[in-house]
Amino acid sequence: MTSTSLDSHASTSQPGAPLLSVESLGVSFPSAGGTSRAVDGVSFTIASGETVCLVGESGCGKSMTALSLLRLVPPPGRIDVGSRIEFGGQSLLSLADEPLRSIRGRRMAMIFQEPMTALNPVLTVGDQVAEVVRVHTKATRAAAWERAVTMLGGVGIADPAARAKQYPHELSGGMRQRVMIAMALVLEPELVIADEPTTALDVTIQAQILELLRELRDRTGMALLLITHDLGVVAEMASRVIVMYAGRVVEEAPVQSLFSRATHPYTEGLLAAIPRLGSEQERLRTIVGSVPPATALPSGCKFRDRCPYAFDRCAVEEPALLQIGPAHRARCHLVEEPERRVSSPDRSA
Amino acid sequence: MLVVAAAVTLSFVLIHAAPGDPLSNMGAEPMSPELVARLRQAYRLDEPVLVQYGQWLALALQGDFGYSPLAMRPVSALLADALPATLQLMGMALLSSIGLGVLLGGWQGARADSPGDRSLSLLSLVMYSVPEFCLGIVLLMLFVPALPPGGMTSDTADMLPLMQRIVDRLRHFILPWLSLTIVGTAVFARFQRAAMRDTMREPFVRTARAKGLDERQVRRQALRTSLLPVITIAGLTFPALLGGAVVVEKLFNWPGMGQLLWDAISRRDHWVLAGAVVVGSTMTVLGNLLADVTRAAVDPRVERS
Amino acid sequence: MTALHRGAASRRTLRASMLLVALLAFVAIAAPVIAPYSPIKELGLTTMNSQPPSLAHPFGTDMSSRDVLSRVIYGAQISLAVAAASVALSLLLGTTYGALSAMAGGTIDRVMMRLLDVFLALPRLLVLLAITALWRDLPWPALALVIGGTGWYDVARLVRGEVQALLGRDFVLAAKAGGVGSARLLGRHLLPHLLPVLAVSATLGVAHTITLEASLGFLGLGVQPPTASWGNVLHSGIGVVDTMWWLTAFPVLAIVLTVISCNALGDALRDVFAPEQVPA
Numbered sequence: 001m002t003s004t005s006l007d008s009h010a011s012t013s014q015p016g017a018p019l020l021s022v023e024s025l026g027v028s029f030p031s032a033g034g035t036s037r038a039v040d041g042v043s044f045t046i047a048s049g050e051t052v053c054l055v056g057e058s059g060c061g062k063s064m065t066a067l068s069l070l071r072l073v074p075p076p077g078r079i080d081v082g083s084r085i086e087f088g089g090q091s092l093l094s095l096a097d098e099p100l101r102s103i104r105g106r107r108m109a110m111i112f113q114e115p116m117t118a119l120n121p122v123l124t125v126g127d128q129v130a131e132v133v134r135v136h137t138k139a140t141r142a143a144a145w146e147r148a149v150t151m152l153g154g155v156g157i158a159d160p161a162a163r164a165k166q167y168p169h170e171l172s173g174g175m176r177q178r179v180m181i182a183m184a185l186v187l188e189p190e191l192v193i194a195d196e197p198t199t200a201l202d203v204t205i206q207a208q209i210l211e212l213l214r215e216l217r218d219r220t221g222m223a224l225l226l227i228t229h230d231l232g233v234v235a236e237m238a239s240r241v242i243v244m245y246a247g248r249v250v251e252e253a254p255v256q257s258l259f260s261r262a263t264h265p266y267t268e269g270l271l272a273a274i275p276r277l278g279s280e281q282e283r284l285r286t287i288v289g290s291v292p293p294a295t296a297l298p299s300g301c302k303f304r305d306r307c308p309y310a311f312d313r314c315a316v317e318e319p320a321l322l323q324i325g326p327a328h329r330a331r332c333h334l335v336e337e338p339e340r341r342v343s344s345p346d347r348s349a
Numbered sequence: 350m351l352v353v354a355a356a357v358t359l360s361f362v363l364i365h366a367a368p369g370d371p372l373s374n375m376g377a378e379p380m381s382p383e384l385v386a387r388l389r390q391a392y393r394l395d396e397p398v399l400v401q402y403g404q405w406l407a408l409a410l411q412g413d414f415g416y417s418p419l420a421m422r423p424v425s426a427l428l429a430d431a432l433p434a435t436l437q438l439m440g441m442a443l444l445s446s447i448g449l450g451v452l453l454g455g456w457q458g459a460r461a462d463s464p465g466d467r468s469l470s471l472l473s474l475v476m477y478s479v480p481e482f483c484l485g486i487v488l489l490m491l492f493v494p495a496l497p498p499g500g501m502t503s504d505t506a507d508m509l510p511l512m513q514r515i516v517d518r519l520r521h522f523i524l525p526w527l528s529l530t531i532v533g534t535a536v537f538a539r540f541q542r543a544a545m546r547d548t549m550r551e552p553f554v555r556t557a558r559a560k561g562l563d564e565r566q567v568r569r570q571a572l573r574t575s576l577l578p579v580i581t582i583a584g585l586t587f588p589a590l591l592g593g594a595v596v597v598e599k600l601f602n603w604p605g606m607g608q609l610l611w612d613a614i615s616r617r618d619h620w621v622l623a624g625a626v627v628v629g630s631t632m633t634v635l636g637n638l639l640a641d642v643t644r645a646a647v648d649p650r651v652e653r654s
Numbered sequence: 655m656t657a658l659h660r661g662a663a664s665r666r667t668l669r670a671s672m673l674l675v676a677l678l679a680f681v682a683i684a685a686p687v688i689a690p691y692s693p694i695k696e697l698g699l700t701t702m703n704s705q706p707p708s709l710a711h712p713f714g715t716d717m718s719s720r721d722v723l724s725r726v727i728y729g730a731q732i733s734l735a736v737a738a739a740s741v742a743l744s745l746l747l748g749t750t751y752g753a754l755s756a757m758a759g760g761t762i763d764r765v766m767m768r769l770l771d772v773f774l775a776l777p778r779l780l781v782l783l784a785i786t787a788l789w790r791d792l793p794w795p796a797l798a799l800v801i802g803g804t805g806w807y808d809v810a811r812l813v814r815g816e817v818q819a820l821l822g823r824d825f826v827l828a829a830k831a832g833g834v835g836s837a838r839l840l841g842r843h844l845l846p847h848l849l850p851v852l853a854v855s856a857t858l859g860v861a862h863t864i865t866l867e868a869s870l871g872f873l874g875l876g877v878q879p880p881t882a883s884w885g886n887v888l889h890s891g892i893g894v895v896d897t898m899w900w901l902t903a904f905p906v907l908a909i910v911l912t913v914i915s916c917n918a919l920g921d922a923l924r925d926v927f928a929p930e931q932v933p934a
Contacts, residue, residue, distance in 0.1 A: 478914040596869050629777045637775065
């Protein structure tokens with residue numbers, strides 16, 4: 001494997017075509033009470049080198065979406081028929097086991113949220129990073145170990161040769177997350193999916209990890225799908241944002257447009273809830289109500305029970321993703337009927 | 350250490366609490382009064398109980414369990430003779446049970462609730478439920494006279510060349526070993542299956558898949574991690590395995606502790622009985638210790654002093 | 655297999671094993687009614703001696719001319735009686751010890767647990783062998799006492815673990831804040847949570863006790879003839895396995911069937927009560 005040259009793993013996609021293309025992705029979970037759809041009709045693309053943030057509250061389906069990309073949805077969940085995922089021009093969902101396996105970790109990698117449980121407790125961290133190398137290349141044990149140690153150094157771990165021989169429980173939370181990042185990036189994949197990589201960490205460590213991700217991204221030119229519920233992270237990292245609610249995409253926009261011209265009431269609510277220094281507000285603004293359970297979604301627009309602007313059409317017809325600007329879309333009737341943007345008195349927080 | 354002392358105490362209590370004098374009813378025929386008197390003196394049975402206890406404790410902890418008048422040998426010598434045979438049988442059975450059980454249970458756990466798993470679980474249940482000696486009886490009914498019905502070696506063994514002696518040994522060994530191993534494997538398979546199934550659900554397994562490992566490699570990692578509780582369990586099942594082994598030894602006339610116990614029971618040789626109880630408990634303690642040490646060596650999470 | 659199928663299969667196993675166990679219990683209880691002959695009556699010293707199975711005696715007769723079928727049926731009575739009594743005793747002793755230890759906490763708890771470790775290390779069968787060898791011809795209640803008295807250690811450890819976990823939960827805190835005393839706490843609040851664990855323990859304990867009783871009887875200890883027990887019928891068949899196979903085959907069958915049913919029931923109960931709640 002050569003070093004950081006994008007050409008060495010040129011994909012089969014046409015120049016200009018997106019690296020990842022997801023169309024009508026659905027994930028269902030059958031249960032005793034019926035089938036619940038954790039992800040419903042989600043579509044988006046990611047271009048080479050782009051950083052996209054997937055935002056939403058817990059339970060909105062963002063993690064399931066990410067797991068679907070690597071086909072790691074835990075049973076009894078299944079990816080619905082009719083979903084399409086294309087990576088580098090190849091359809092991932094129809095791929096056989098062996099080719100799929102060779103993509104995982106090598107061309108598309110994932111960083112998980114909780115590094116303590118996501119790492120094998122009885123293997124050294126060096127072994128776990130080296131394993132990725134040995135599985136996908138013909139490197140010898142020694143060569144793979146060398147590479148692992150180098151990578152551990154590359155993610156900012158001091159004295160990597162010694163650290164590599166330690167076990168996960170001997171490292172701090174921040175260091176464990178660096179190990180996970182090392183594992184994901186050691187073979188310089190084209191797309192890295194990070195599922196809430198900083199949520200389990202202290203705030204100061206969070207900043208360091210984000211800095212690390214930015215640095216690595218700039219160095220290797222990888223595409224990054226960053227999943228988070230923290231808008232601060234979005235502001236720092238994203239070039240484009242996708243907002244999810246109840247398993248659906250409700251808004252997608254370039255990051256500037258999202259913060260300045262958020263259209264969907266949910267996004268509005270999320271932004272309004274951020275406390276701002278120096279403002280004259282006395283109370284924090286919240287979004288009324290809570291996320292409905294996947295088995296009991298309301299008819300029409302799924303957000304209408306919590307929406308300050310909901311009107312009669314919202315109960316009847318679920319809005320489609322409507323174009324607002326060049327790369328900006330929102331799933332809301334207000335795009336077509338902006339005059340309806342009047343809050344009902346009982347709905348504002 | 351506490352355990353050994355407790356075992357010693359227990360055996361003392363039992364012998365002296367049993368109906369009749371410790372020396373009465375000993376042996377198939379009544380003993381001559383002179384012998385009885387001499388033994389009484391040797392065992393100081395006429396002294397107060399507490400003194401006897403102190404004596405017993407002191408001697409037993411040094412390994413001296415007194416003298417068996419029926420066998421005309423010190424009890425400890427009898428125990429020393431019988432122990433290796435038992436260790437051979439039990440040791441081999443334990444090792445093979447753990448080995449097979451872990452493999453089987455690991456295979457099942459990785460495929461929990463599949464048809465293969467379900468049928469194996471059923472088989473496990475049956476094998477686990479059959480008492481070892483019942484299995485031994487069934488095996489005897491099936492394989493005798495093709496295989497010898499008991500004992501450790503044939504009478505003519507000493508005259509045979511080495512190769513044939515080994516074969517002879519094996520032929521005697523296989524049925525008792527099988528009785529213990531089949532049941533033992535089922536026990537460990539059940540544990541391992543549960544441990545493996547739980548381990549497969551842990552997040553690091555998902556990470557392994559995301560790294561691009563194939564299913565076999567993933568399972569191997571999971572198996573390694575799930576082994577640790579099994580080691581501890583293995584230590585804890587020692588007492589039960591010992592019990593099973595004892596009855597099997599009787600059934601197959603295997604010249605080990607079981608046989609010794611049986612003889613002692615039928616001839617009412619209480620001292621041998623007491624000694625055997627102590628030795629059995631000691632073996633259990635050692636077994637547990639071994640398990641703890643192994644676990645500490647293998648599991649990186651255990652604190653090393 | 656989906657979660658749905660798994661649930662249904664467990665329930666089927668539960669029903670099947672409960673049925674089997676109920677059947678066996680019925681046989682044991684209804685023994686006087688079902689058994690064709692008295693188990694201890696010698697039917698004809700020379701004529702009915704050692705007969706192989708026939709229509710009149712489906713399980714044959716033994717060397718004292720007793721009908722083996724009846725002995726096996728009555729043997730069920732003995733085995734199940736001993737099992738039930740000893741398991742009840744074990745549960746009582748174990749629950750009390752474990753709960754007290756957990757509720758006392760601190761040093762007392764540690765000491766009690768160390769003591770328990772010592773008890774656990776003594777091989778049960780050896781101890782039982784020693785006891786039954788020294789006291790021959792124990793009546794079955796005494797045997798049950800002894801078996802139960804050596805079987806409570808596992809229950810104690812289990813209960814202690816469960817109670818410890820429960821004590822950390824909020825509802826206990828709330829009860830204590832309301833002034834509920836320890837005894838009431840244990841009886842009304844904690845015990846219902848322990849029932850699943852105890853139920854599984856009980857079924858597995860019955861299986862184990864039946865095996866123990868059979869082992870002892872096989873060695874010639876425990877319940878003695880003429881009272882019939884599966885173990886001592888087996889004992890009478892030692893050495894004549896090739897000629898009088900019925901003395902061995904039928905008790906083995908009975909023992910194995912019973913133990914399998916009890917184990918299956920225990921497993922099914924454990925699955926139904928949610929495997930996460932009941933430690934293996």
